[in-house]
Amino acid sequence: MSGGAAPRPLLYTCAGSRGLRATWAAEEAGVAIDLALLPFPPRFEAPEYLEINPLGTVPLLVDGPDDTGARMTESCAIAHYLATRNGPSDLVIAPGEVDYAEYLDFTYHADATITFPQTVYMRFAIFEKDKGFAEAGEAYARWFEKRLVKVEERLREREYLCGGRFTVADICVGYALVLAGRVGLDDRVPQGLRDYRDRLTARDGYKRAVEREKAGPQALG
Structure with a gap:
């Protein structure tokens, strides 16, 4: 061997x-x-x-x-x-810990509910903007904005999403907020979530x- x-x-x-x-x-x-x-x-x-x-x-x-x-x-x-x-x-919440269900929920929510409308917006408003899809792009921008409410409410009295610590759920949601700033959707992001994003992106990792x-x-x- x-x-x-x-x-x-x-x-x-x-x-x-x-x-x-x-x-x-x-x-x-x-x-x-x-x-x-x-x-x-x-x-x-x-x-x-x-x-x-x-x-x-x-x-x-x-x-x-x-x-x-x-x-x-x-x-x-x-x-x-x-x-x-x-x-x-410590980057994950284990079964039996407080916020285990919330950890799973926000981790999946990040891509399925938040990033999805961003990617469709990017297609219509950026990659295919010359094909007359501006109205569709605007519709998905509004969809993205409305889907932030769950995260916004969760973080009103918390520094991180789950377990009182930084976890993969923050990585997954945080990336969606980083992407918003890169593709022209930052005006749709509430200030509280921008502050949260700033905390995450200040991390050495x-x-x-x-x-x-x-x-x-x-x-x-």
Whole structure:
């Protein structure tokens, strides 16, 4: 049997994409991963990526042998997985802890309810803005704004979403708020949530994740 360290998890991503949730979680948890940066959108700009991930989406985490290892494509699930890969972590709320149900709920809420209208807005208002879809883009901007109410109410008397501490739920929701600032939706974000975002992005783990994505090697040549 050959010795040597096992390969590190490999994350295919695009800088600033939803994959930032995974990179951020790895940095916060101290889990060593390798990054493979793709041009955006990879299904068009790096079509060979479809041979690795037929969905053509990012992120994709590969951890272990191709035939038996983990292959994950959901950013919030990857963030949770990496946070617990090396054992129990304060980055997650465990069964039996206060706010366990809320932790699960806000982690899933981040992508399914908050990021979803953002991505549709981006399609209509940014990527296809010359095709006459401005009205649809505005509709999804309003949808995004209305879907922030649950997080806004939760944080009125809390610093973090669950368990009185920073968790993966904050990473997942926090990324959606970061994305809002990048795509022209910041005027839809209440000041309290902007302040929350500022607390999250001041963390060293977030800063390291952003720098890693900037400096990461390009994938697929």
